[in-house]
Amino acid sequence: MSDKVKFTVKDLDLFYGNFQALKKINMSIEQGKITAFIGPSGCGKSTFLKTLNRMNDLIEGVKIEGEVTLDGVDIYKDFDAIMLRSRVGMVFQQPNPFPMSIYDNVAYGPRIHGVKKKSALDEIVEKSLRQAAIWDEVKDKLKKSALAVSGGQQQRVCIARTLAIEPEVILMDEPTSALDPISTIKIEDLATELKKQYTIIIVTHNMQQAGRISDKTAFFLTGEVIEYGDTEQIFNKPVNKKTEDYITGRFG
Amino acid sequence: MRQTFLAQLEELNNDVIKMGSILELSMNEMIGALYEKDIEKAKKIIDRDDEIDLLEQHIERECVNIIAKQQPLASDLRKITSIMKIITDIERIADQCADISEYIIKLSKYPQMEEPKSLELMIEAMKKMVINTIDSFVEADLEKAKAVIEADDEVDNDFEKITDELSLTMQNKPELVPQCVCYLMIIKYLERMADHATNIAEWITYIVTGDLTVG
Numbered sequence: 001m002s003d004k005v006k007f008t009v010k011d012l013d014l015f016y017g018n019f020q021a022l023k024k025i026n027m028s029i030e031q032g033k034i035t036a037f038i039g040p041s042g043c044g045k046s047t048f049l050k051t052l053n054r055m056n057d058l059i060e061g062v063k064i065e066g067e068v069t070l071d072g073v074d075i076y077k078d079f080d081a082i083m084l085r086s087r088v089g090m091v092f093q094q095p096n097p098f099p100m101s102i103y104d105n106v107a108y109g110p111r112i113h114g115v116k117k118k119s120a121l122d123e124i125v126e127k128s129l130r131q132a133a134i135w136d137e138v139k140d141k142l143k144k145s146a147l148a149v150s151g152g153q154q155q156r157v158c159i160a161r162t163l164a165i166e167p168e169v170i171l172m173d174e175p176t177s178a179l180d181p182i183s184t185i186k187i188e189d190l191a192t193e194l195k196k197q198y199t200i201i202i203v204t205h206n207m208q209q210a211g212r213i214s215d216k217t218a219f220f221l222t223g224e225v226i227e228y229g230d231t232e233q234i235f236n237k238p239v240n241k242k243t244e245d246y247i248t249g250r251f252g
Numbered sequence: 253m254r255q256t257f258l259a260q261l262e263e264l265n266n267d268v269i270k271m272g273s274i275l276e277l278s279m280n281e282m283i284g285a286l287y288e289k290d291i292e293k294a295k296k297i298i299d300r301d302d303e304i305d306l307l308e309q310h311i312e313r314e315c316v317n318i319i320a321k322q323q324p325l326a327s328d329l330r331k332i333t334s335i336m337k338i339i340t341d342i343e344r345i346a347d348q349c350a351d352i353s354e355y356i357i358k359l360s361k362y363p364q365m366e367e368p369k370s371l372e373l374m375i376e377a378m379k380k381m382v383i384n385t386i387d388s389f390v391e392a393d394l395e396k397a398k399a400v401i402e403a404d405d406e407v408d409n410d411f412e413k414i415t416d417e418l419s420l421t422m423q424n425k426p427e428l429v430p431q432c433v434c435y436l437m438i439i440k441y442l443e444r445m446a447d448h449a450t451n452i453a454e455w456i457t458y459i460v461t462g463d464l465t466v467g
Contacts, residue, residue, distance in 0.1 A: 207325070211325070235325050236329065236330070237326065237330075237462030243326075244326050244327060247326050248325055248326050248327060248328050249257065250258075
């Protein structure tokens with residue numbers, strides 16, 4: 001994959017009422033890579049992740065200034081939020097399958113976007129579940145409730161649901177924090193596999209996870225990006241003392 | 253703050269310093285034994301080598317433990333991985349002190365010959381390198397580490413000079429060949445000691461700067 005920039009963020013400020021949660025964020029996020037956001041709780045990393053598909057729009061009292069562009073187009077000015085989210089999918093901390101069958105979960109997005117034909121839906125469902133590395137585990141229980149499988153499997157069904165609308169970017173907000181180590185490794189392997197086709201941005205509290213899977217890492221602190229660079233550099237030789245203190249656990 | 257981790261790191265650091273101190277003691281005694289042809293001292297140095305070996309194994313285990321249980325990163329990771337390399341070099345230098353001691357014992361069985369002219373210079377240069385290496389670890393002193401790396405050429409030159417001198421002596425006075433062979437081995441070990449000190453200095457540079465220049 002080339003170093004083509006997917007998102008460009010310029011002087012982004014975000015306020016919750018009077019509280020400034022993001023301060024002058026400037027960042028280029030590269031296509032086809034895994035970018036990890038790390039930092040202590042309340043540092044703004046999840047808030048920033050959500051600005052990338054306008055999930056903060058729904059929160060009352062939020063004010064956003066600055067610019068975020070996707071492939072050069074301003075996502076706050078020149079995008080419809082629904083259109084944006086079909087290109088920028090999201091996976092959350094707690095697996096959140098809809099209370100319906102595995103099949104219907106994955107087919108949900110394509111149906112909303114107008115796919116009606118059963119054979120076409122069948123194809124999308126199988127392809128998405130295969131991409132999410134869970135097809136073999138659920139192919140015989142597609143009609144069963146998505147809530148009936150394990151947490152790790154639910155999370156992969158949610159990833160399949162995200163993939164079914166063929167987004168370009170997948171945002172992951174602590175996708176493995178509720179999962180056991182084996183399910184965690186499966187999601188990590190999956191993310192590494194998916195970056196061949198998608199741009200992945202992941203918020204994680206698990207520093208080792210950021211080290212294992214990401215190409216780029218950004219360290220956030222009190223609403224600012226303290227350091228952003230190649231993961232190898234951040235984990236071996238961070239430039240900023242605050243980054244060093246955080247990743248070596250000499251913090252607070 | 254990771255109190256347990258910090259305590260483990262400090263203990264590790266102290267163990268390396270302890271290993272360095274034992275090495276310094278052995279090295280100084282080896283030099284004394286060489287000048288004085290003191291067989292008893294030489295034997296003591298050979299016996300002490302086990303102590304260094306045990307300490308090396310202990311530190312190695314500690315490093316593996318810390319990596320497994322604490323997952324160190326950044327400067328901590330650099331320090332621990334470098335320590336694993338540094339202790340191998342310290343152990344090798346100590347081995348070479350013991351190796352030289354064997355040759356001191358051998359030398360004592362032959363009639364004494366005049367020491368090679370540059371031997372003392374070579375010994376002093378090497379000794380300074382080893383001491384500076386240990387100091388630069390203790391103080392995380394880049395300047396001292398740099399001085400060690402630069403001084404290695406001096407020791408290499410001395411080695412060449414003494415080799416030529418011994419070669420001439422062997423040609424002119426064949427009866428001194430056994431002694432000259434002992435000295436040849438000794439200066440080779442001295443030269444290797446300086447090389448290992450250089451390695452350590454390069455690892456210290458890596459700990460401090462994060463730049464991997466170790467070749």
